Amino acid sequence: SQTIHQWPATLVQPVGSPLSLECTVEGTSNPNLYWYRQAAGRGLQLLFYSVGIGQISSEVPQNLSASRPQDRQFILSSKKLLLSDSGFYLCAWNRGQNGNTIYFGEGSWLTVV
Amino acid sequence: QKEVEQNSGPLSVPEGAIASLNCTYSDRVSQSFFWYRQYSGKSPELIMSIYSNGDKEDGRFTAQLNKASQYVSLLIRDSQPSDSATYLCAVKDGNTGKLIFGQGTTLQVKP
Numbered sequence: 001s002q003t004i005h006q007w008p009a010t011l012v013q014p015v016g017s018p019l020s021l022e023c024t025v026e027g028t029s030n031p032n033l034y035w036y037r038q039a040a041g042r043g044l045q046l047l048f049y050s051v052g053i054g055q056i057s058s059e060v061p062q063n064l065s066a067s068r069p070q071d072r073q074f075i076l077s078s079k080k081l082l083l084s085d086s087g088f089y090l091c092a093w094n095r096g097q098n099g100n101t102i103y104f105g106e107g108s109w110l111t112v113v
Numbered sequence: 114q115k116e117v118e119q120n121s122g123p124l125s126v127p128e129g130a131i132a133s134l135n136c137t138y139s140d141r142v143s144q145s146f147f148w149y150r151q152y153s154g155k156s157p158e159l160i161m162s163i164y165s166n167g168d169k170e171d172g173r174f175t176a177q178l179n180k181a182s183q184y185v186s187l188l189i190r191d192s193q194p195s196d197s198a199t200y201l202c203a204v205k206d207g208n209t210g211k212l213i214f215g216q217g218t219t220l221q222v223k224p
Contacts, residue, residue, distance in 0.1 A: 042216065043214050043215060043216040043217060044157075044201070044214040046211060046212075049211065090156055090157075100145050100147075100162065100205065101147065101159055101162055102203075102212050103159070104156040104157050104158070105156060106155075107155070107156040109154075
């Protein structure tokens with residue numbers, strides 16, 4: 001069966017510090033991978049998605065970036081965090097080639113102070 | 114911009130009642146629709162998916178889809194306090210294939 005893991009689960013970072021969130025998927029190959037953000041009391045905002053190694057599409061302009069160095073690994077980064085980057089970050093995957101259902105990881109709570 | 118609309122609630126129902134959650138969407142070519150449940154502080158988990166007009170039942174949950182009215186709903190029968198959560202409606206964009214999420218409806222089931 002397929003599983004998705006992301007870490008760290010919780011982090012508190014000062015403004016201007018870097019960020020790295022990591023996500024891995026097991027039990028499948030060539031998945032579509034996604035990073036979502038959910039700000040307090042708000043809906044899910046798609047940040048990045050990837051259909052393959054090195055292929056990243058950005059949905060919204062921001063100071064975050066994403067990378068996919070391996071087929072089942074997806075990384076969310078920032079060089080300098082802003083207060084507005086605080087939120088609940090979710091990695092997700094679905095099967096490539098018109099896959100439907102998206103499955104989410106456990107999520108990472110980021111508080112920028 | 115394609116949208117998915119939900120009433121944010123909270124929707125409060127007594128234990129044992131039927132909870133009705135509603136969602137409308139703007140993309141006329143969408144073919145895939147999903148309901149996710151999200152407990153406070155946790156990630157969303159899939160409850161139901163529906164692709165054809167009509168009803169789809171799974172245990173206490175029934176999803177209803179009306180593509181002509183661009184409307185999808187989720188009924189929860191015999192609501193339990195453990196059903197208290199935020200329910201997210203998601204619609205697959207007919208052109209890009211990405212999921213578009215609504216803001217979610219918070220359900221409170223009172224014992």
